Amino acid sequence: MASTYITDNLPKAAEYLNANRLREALNLLKSISEHAMTWEITDSIKRVDEAYAYMLGYMTRGTDDPGREEMHQSLIADAYTLLDRLTRHVSSKDTPSLYYEALRYRRQMRGQLPSLAEQLASYESLIDRTSLFNLAAGDGFTSGDNSDETRQAEEVQDNIFDYIWTVYPLNGQDAETVGSILASEALPRTFRAHTVSAITRGLLEFFDENRILMLADAVAGNDTEISVRALIGLVLGLHKYRNRPLTRRIKDRLSALKDSTQWDSDMKMLQLELIRTRDTERINDKMQNEVIPEMMKLRPDIMRKFKDIRNDDEDIMSMEENPEWEELLNGSGLRDSLKEFGELQMEGSDVMMSTFSHLKSFPFFHKVSHWFMPFDSERSELKQAATGDATTVNELIQRVPFLCDSDKYSLMLSLANIPHGQRQMMMAQFEAQASQMAREALAASMSGQVDRRAAANSYLHDAYRFYKLFRRKREFYDPFAEPINLISVPILADSFHDAEPLRLIAELYFRFHAYEEALSVFRRLLEYAPPSAEIFQKIGYCLERAGQYAEALEQYRQAELFNATNVWTLRRMAACSKAASNLEDASGYYRRLADLKPDDAGIALNLANTLAQLEMYGEAIKLYYKVTFLDEKSAKPLRPLAWCLFVTGEFDRSRQLYERILADSPTPDDYLNIGHVALASGSISEAINYYRLSVTTSDGTVDTFASKLAQDRPSLERAGVEPSTIPLLVDAVFYSL
DSSP: OOOHHHHHHHHHHHHHHHTTOHHHHHHHHHHHHHHHTOHHHHHHHHHHHHHHHHHHHHHHTTOOOTTHHHHHHHHHHHHHHHHHHHHHHHHTTTOOSHHHHHHHHHHHTTTTSOOHHHHHHHHHHHHHHHHHHHHHHHTTOOOOOOHHHHHHHHHHHHHHHHHHHHOSSOOHHHHHHHHHHHHOSSSOHHHHHHHHHHHHHHHHHSOOHHHHHHHHHHHTSSOHHHHHHHHHHHHHHHHHTTTSOOOHHHHHHHHHHHTSTTHHHHHHHHHHHHHHHTTHHHHHHHIIIIIHHHHHHHHHHHHHHTTTOOSSHHHHHHGGGOTHHHHHHHHHTHHHHHHHHHHHHHHTOOOSHHHHGGGOOSGGGGSGGGGGOOOOTTOHHHHHTOOTTHHHHHHHHHHOTTSOHHHHHHHHHHHTTSOHHHHHHHHHHHHHHHHHHHHHHHHHOSSSHHHHHHHHHHHHHHHHHHHHHSTTGGGSOOGGGSOOOGGGSHHHHTTOOOHHHHHHHHHHHHHTTOHHHHHHHHHHHTTTSOOOHHHHHHHHHHHHHTTOHHHHHHHHHHHHHHOTTOHHHHHHHHHHHHHTTOHHHHHHHHHHHHHHOTTOHHHHHHHHHHHHHTTOHHHHHHHHHHHHHHOTTOOTTHHHHHHHHHHTTOHHHHHHHHHHHHTSSOOHHHHHHHHHHHHHTTOHHHHHHHHHHHHHTTTSOHHHHHHHHHHHHHHHHHTTOOTTTHHHHHHHHHHHO
């Protein structure tokens, strides 16, 4: 087991590197390496340290060195790599995760396991044999069952995935083998796409220059699915390691990618899809906590209304056409929710997560590699679960555009347990949706961009399910645990230089309440679009939500320059001033609002509350009465009005209001305040009774009462209560309990 010194200081070394404190990081890394007795890594750390010392020496002597910055970045990159090597070495000893279990097994079986190249040769041989079998069967020849070869090929494919995922660094013969897989069109495209996912999984474990270069090469390929998978892997890796300096090879390769006509549109498309993943949890929660419970409530009514339906296909399908469904849906509010989900689905949001989250317990999903497997109806697991109409079902599911590959596997594996009639009804519904969405997709665009977006959308759903639903998900870095803002990645930021894409991205962040990310994009938008009241309003609102009220006010003032009478802007300026305890400014904004909207009860109430806090009680009382006139049913002005009447000595009117308040769900503070009125009126025994009720209806402690009494002491003295009486009240209440 790694020593506490090592485990405590590895994160600290990373903090030093993130802060560009290279000398401190190197000293700490050397100490950690010596504790871990990794002498080869220690020697490498010393070499980096010596190179850094030479660089600093040249600088202090005033030597001109145009390559100094690049060398400094290179040394920091080397230090990060050494940190990774140390972390991997220490963790591989006894960390109980799938990644390190695979490493330990490979070390134990060293020399007994086939190399990656040998595994690839075995896979190619197996798929050649299964292909020959299928060809022979198609030509009318007879042959033995090829299921054994299929299962063997699948097992080898899983082993190849695990090897590529866990090998580090990916170089030498292994890198050549992986490169040959990606370049070979003779291999199944599903296998090559799967390999891209294995490269990505390894990159998200540890930074690896070769993996980034391989993904970049795959992005430039002609196959849409493979290209998009590689693009997502590349972007997720660059986002995770956004604080690391990149090597010249990586920068040059990415620069070449950026020259392609597809790159900028890909970045815009992918950023929008990544933002939509943030909404998955909200959609899932709403489905679980609102829609499904409401459906369960409706179930008895549905069964009662349709209890006479016979159990045959025609009658089951006729349920959809019954007009009484309309009444049930409208009455429950489900129609609006289902309409919202339908619109979200068309936009690309993940509305199926809740539905399929319960179908990930099949043994198929116990392997990491299977979560990233492109859907293949010939998989042996699907053959084993196949039913009589399996071929038709397979073909249909292949065409369903709103299911990701992971969900298609879930659906196929679960269909074996569904009765024939229900399965047919489900397939009919899927077929109808699939046909409709296919027509809409065809009409939407002829440019091919829709295909790339659909591929990205599907693969992101697969990845999101793995990181949120896999039974051992906590063992993995989760890229979706934080917002993925590509503009925050230095190497990618320059791809966002047009106003319209930036506006779309900012608005989507804003819509999903990701205010920190929206703020950074709106600010960048100002560099490429003319300033407007709307942009400043939204920047201000993002800052306000972050609690930065002074900065928010500055932005609202910029918006005010475009329209000095905008009610929304003035409301926010008043709210920020109030939150920043600048009540004078807040009252000024509320007065301007009151001039613009003299009959708005909400504005009048806010102005009255602000004036009351400023102890301008006379004007506040007038406004509270105005609010009661404008909105007779509102109880909001009663409590502050009663208090203002009390502090201005109008005890009878104050008592009348408090008695109205006590008649309708009184709070402990209501009893406290009417007690103050009674005390100021000279009715001490009545005051004690109300104070006792205040204590017994709250936490039951006299200490709380004493604290509140101390806070209200200035108001009590102003109302004429003798200062010497106030300390005695606590004991009097105590004895009355």
